[in-house]
Amino acid sequence: ALALLSLRPLRLTAEDIVDLKDQVELRLSRHFYDLAALAPQDAEAYARMRSVAWQRYGLDLLDGGLPAGSLAQGLDVIDVMRNVHLLATQYCYSLHQQFFTQASNQGEAKIRTITVEHLAASIRVHGYGVINTAVNYSVGFIKRKLEVVAEFLADESVKSRLLADKQWMQGRSCYTWARGVESAKIIRRLGAGRDGVSFLDKLRQVVSQIGNSLGYVRMVRTAGMRSMAGSLDFLEAAPWLGRRDEGPDGMTNEFLEAAESTGSDVAVKEAAHLADVAARSVRRCFEASTDHLNLLADVFTKALARPQGGGVAPRLFHLLVPVLGCCFLDALLFGRELLAKRAVTPTGAKGDAVLFDDGFAVGVAFVLRVFGLERDFQSLHWFQTEIADSDVAVGRAREAAGLPFQDSQRSAAQAAADRRALLSAELGHLAAAMEAASALFGAHAVESPAPEEPGPAADTGDDAAGD
Template sequence: MRNIHIFVSRYLYNLNNQIFIERTSNNKHLNTINIRHIANSIRTHGTGIMNTTVNFTYQFLKKKFYIFSQFMYDEHIKSRLIKDIRFFREIKDQNDHKYPFERAEKFNRGIRKLGITPEGQSYLDQFRQLISQIGNAMGYVRMIRSGGLHCSSNAIRFVPDLEDIVNFEELVKEEGLAEETLKAARHLDSVLSDHTRNSAEGTEYFKMLVDVFAPEFRRPKNIHLRNFYIIVPPLTLNFVEHSISCKEKLNKKNKIGAAFTDDGFAMGVAYILKLLDQYQEFDSLHWFQSVREKYLKEMRAVAKQQNVQSTSQDEKLLQTMNLTQKRLDVYLQEFELLYFSLSSARIFFRADKTAAEENQEKKEKEEETKTSNGDLPDSTVSADPVVK
């Protein structure tokens, strides 16, 4: 828990299976962490560790968001993003409201020119890793919640009817039993009540981690963060290239850097877009649609060329075209996997609601609560007539 910064950098998250897989190891096998491990830990140490873990995650996210803000504020990055926003506004009507694939490629190339680390990483590679680590932290929080639900469900499985739980304290009072028995019954009622509540709903940790950071992200002083949605296309391109490279290494003898999953990136992008209330802005780019059209167009062109060259005896040319077709197919498949992961991650953060809609919903709930408690809503209070 305390070393969450080490954990998120050494483990990779899988969204669908809710599992963390060790990135690399000197041993023959990689370690994995799943819901069952978390549930066992909660059963051993108590449910208190869940809140402690979320607190550590909050402290970790605070540090990472400071680095995130610095990157977005960098003059080289900010000027490029503002230029891209202006460019998209100018050409969107001619380009069917789709962000051009070539523009994302150009951004990637431009960032590489700013310099690379001794490991061969560009600033965008490092930014992608930062977002993946933020997403891994959110995946960890999700796993904690699932582990808590799993633990509570196991603990309460012997209760016959969760809708109709007997009150043991009242039964003990009716029988007039000893004070110690009354205390034990009261304690049992409390435990059953906690487990019933936890197994029914669980704590909305994601909502808490959105509510705590969102106001700061949306402040006028952090206006530079509002450019984030336009950096997502080049980021996804960077991620897909990295992901394909990692998967290709699985087939090689030297497996350093090999990986087959990294859903922390999708989770991180979905979370940050929610904090900035920018789902609509990102959707307006129609980015994944643009990607799909680009690759399908290229694949059709290669297929057409293959048909023309099918009678040719040039085996090398045919082989090259087959490899090109395969490469395009791999890239398209990888982009679609990312699209599905991002769509799944967005569900956790209520992508269907904007910040304004959520606030309106919150107000309506508060008014309903007031009304049910017997208080009149402010709008129904009669005012004194104005005498002219």
């Protein structure tokens, strides 16, 4: 095949000339165009074939210029952006695998998922500029949720309990599990909403919603990089393209300068300018300046650093994290139990059937970063606490759903031991998730586990300081 393609044009008659390479290029270009028009979702595959044809056979195939498509597009990035509040409330985020799954309490047979591939395919259709718009939508949503967190912390009853916890921590090396459970019980007495969910659990949901919206921002940036990844080969072959310079606009225009130096016409100069813009866009997509999570954290941190931006109440948020963590682990275990039961038979219990919910860890890490309380939370050493069988009580989520603590076939002691093992395992997973989430904001929420020093016995939460 290579020998035939390398042949010179053949003269059949005085007027007829046949160029085998030109005929192959024409037929393949037409064939790829027709197939891409019939199945737009395969346009990317045909683009790869054109690249292979050029690299292996030297065939210069024409690009049909058709818009890209995908069968795996799923929810459009613009639809998700406009309904970011629904994404934050109805979906659960996976930190390491970067996808969302729908947390439904209706028992449907099918659930929706949102992956990076879905967003990348949507960005190819709408363009890279949609990323900044998606970030702006998320900023407004996060701002409103942070106001809810600050309002909850400003409540006098909540503040008094957190101040009591702060006084209780003096002289102790670790915030115990029992203390967190006891504080959760006291704060839950403040009341509940019309749906019967306590204000403490609503705050836990708000923190998870903040984390979910930040996870969406991270997924959008990853999808943008993935959509631009196909152009990296061209920049690696020409590392001088699209680089920053110390000029007036901070950018170089190699193609345009080369076109002007050769005295090219206007059309060539315009094409050269577009090539420079495209090269800069690809490089900008992978620069640290597009790390939106760090940028958001810096923006909100500076806003709260102003005299009118914060107060004493937000400085106590780190003491509320163990309380929220106890509620979160209880709700997570209950959600997994519902998911396991719905896989066998429909159940009428109220609650979200979930397998994971890393949005809580991301939200907590973000709020700690914004309030500047990372080291204060580390000093609690809450993740190093041990859960005793006596600390395990009926889960609040199970109690709200009207379900018993243990099955009739198991003893109470065995059920308590099993629940303690599950809570201990999930506490370790939460610590790892928070450490990974804190790394996204340029901080570390969890120190390396150190050997525990002998200290006072685990508190049951009934001392006078806590009451």
